[in-house]
Amino acid sequence: MRFNISAADSGSSARAGILETPHGPITTPIFMPVGTVGAVKSLDPEALNTAGVRIILGNTYHLYLRPGTEIINTAGGLHQFIGWDKPILTDSGGFQVFSLAKMNKITDDGVEFQSHLDGSRHFFNPAVSMEIQRNLGSDIIMAFDQCPPGDAGIEMAEVAVKRTSRWIAECRDWLAENPLLYGHDQTLFPIVQGSVYEELRRRSAAEVVPFATCGVAIGGLAVGEEKSAMFEMIDLLDGELPRDQPRYLMGVGRPTDLVRAVRLGVDMFDCVMPTRNARNGQLFTSHGIINIKNQKYKTDFATLDEACDCYLCRNFTRAYLCHLIRVNEILGLRLASLHNVTYYLNLMSTMREQISDGNFTIWAADYLGKMSDHQGM
Ligand SMILES: [Zn+2]
Known part of the structure; x- marks a missing residue:
C-alpha cells in the first residue's frame, strides 16, 4: 500500500490523502462501515457504493465462528465470498474476545475463551489471528492486541501495553513466514494502547510504530473513558505517530467526534453507530x-x-x-x-x-x- 497526502490544513493537523490498496484507492479522511458477519447490516454492495462507501470492516471473531475460515477460503477469500471488490479491513478478533466472549482467560501466550454463541472453547493468539485474517484476505490486517476497558487502572493498562508490544512482533513474523493466499498484499496495522495514561501512550507508540509500514491504529479509546481524556490522548499521539502514514482511530464514533479527530490528524474511522442507530x-x-x-x-x-x-x-x-x-x-x-x-x-x-x-x-x-x-x- 502507499499513502500520499494531497492537502494539509494550515490551522490544524487535518490532512487529505489517498491510500492506494490492492483493491483500489481510498480518499482520506474516510469512514468504514462495519460489516460484522460479512455484511453491513441490511446494505448490499450496490447500496454501499451509492452511499460513497470505499472500504468496509469485517470482524475476525464473528467470521471465524460463523461461517468459519474454511468456507471463506474455499470461496476465494472474503472479497469473493461477499461480492465486494473494494478494500476490506479486518480487526484482530481481540476486542470481541475481551468484550463479548465468555470466560476469557488472558496470558502472555494468548486468550482462551468461550464462544458467545454456543459456549464452545477456543484460543486466539497473534498467530491464530494472523492466520484467520490471511484466510479472509483483507487488504488491511489489524494486529492482535490487548484492549483494556476504559476504567482500567494503570497496572492493567501497562500489562496490556507490554502484551501488545510483544504480540506485534509475533504478528509481523507470522505474516512474513507464511505465503499470501489470494495474490494480493496485506498490510499490517500496529495498534497503540495505553488507555488514558500519557506515559503509557508514548511508550506504546514508541514500541509499535517501528512495525508500521503504511498505517497505524489508535486503539483502546471510546471504551468507556471520559471523552475529554479520549481527545487528550489523540492530541498527544498526533505528535508521536508518523505523519506520512494513515492513522486509524478504532471504534469512533459520533459525527462531531469524527470532525474533532480529523482536526487532530486522524485519517480513518469505523463505528457501528450509523447502522445500529438507524435500526433504532x-x-x-x-x-x-x-x-x-x-x-x-x-x-x-x-x-x-x-x-x-x-x-x-x-x-x-x-x-x-x-x-x-x-x-x-x-x-x-x-x-x-x-x-x-x-x-x-x-x-x-x-x-x-x-x-x-x-x-x-x-x-x-x-x-x-x-x-x-x-x-x-
Ligand atoms: Zn438521506
Whole structure:
C-alpha cells in the first residue's frame, strides 16, 4: 500500500490523502462501515457504493465462528465470498474476545475463551489471528492486541501495553513466514494502547510504530473513558505517530467526534453507530439527530433531510419512515441505514473538500458550533 497526502490544513493537523490498496484507492479522511458477519447490516454492495462507501470492516471473531475460515477460503477469500471488490479491513478478533466472549482467560501466550454463541472453547493468539485474517484476505490486517476497558487502572493498562508490544512482533513474523493466499498484499496495522495514561501512550507508540509500514491504529479509546481524556490522548499521539502514514482511530464514533479527530490528524474511522442507530430509528441529519419514531413524525410529510441525496431522502417522507420503523418493517431499517451511512460518508467527503480548499479550520468550528446543541451528534 502507499499513502500520499494531497492537502494539509494550515490551522490544524487535518490532512487529505489517498491510500492506494490492492483493491483500489481510498480518499482520506474516510469512514468504514462495519460489516460484522460479512455484511453491513441490511446494505448490499450496490447500496454501499451509492452511499460513497470505499472500504468496509469485517470482524475476525464473528467470521471465524460463523461461517468459519474454511468456507471463506474455499470461496476465494472474503472479497469473493461477499461480492465486494473494494478494500476490506479486518480487526484482530481481540476486542470481541475481551468484550463479548465468555470466560476469557488472558496470558502472555494468548486468550482462551468461550464462544458467545454456543459456549464452545477456543484460543486466539497473534498467530491464530494472523492466520484467520490471511484466510479472509483483507487488504488491511489489524494486529492482535490487548484492549483494556476504559476504567482500567494503570497496572492493567501497562500489562496490556507490554502484551501488545510483544504480540506485534509475533504478528509481523507470522505474516512474513507464511505465503499470501489470494495474490494480493496485506498490510499490517500496529495498534497503540495505553488507555488514558500519557506515559503509557508514548511508550506504546514508541514500541509499535517501528512495525508500521503504511498505517497505524489508535486503539483502546471510546471504551468507556471520559471523552475529554479520549481527545487528550489523540492530541498527544498526533505528535508521536508518523505523519506520512494513515492513522486509524478504532471504534469512533459520533459525527462531531469524527470532525474533532480529523482536526487532530486522524485519517480513518469505523463505528457501528450509523447502522445500529438507524435500526433504532435514530437518524443523523444536517439538523441534528432525528428520532423518527416520535409521535410528531407520524404526520410529518417533509423530506427527512433536504441536504441529503440518498434514496430515502429523494423519494420518501418522514411520515413514511416513521411508520416503517414503528412497525419494524425491513424496508424501514434498510432505508434508515442507507441514510445514516450516506450522512457519514458525505461528512467525510465534505471534510476532504474543506481541507483541499483550505477552509477546514473555519468549517470545522462552524460545524461543531452548530451541532453542539444537538445531543447525540
Ligand atoms: Zn438521506
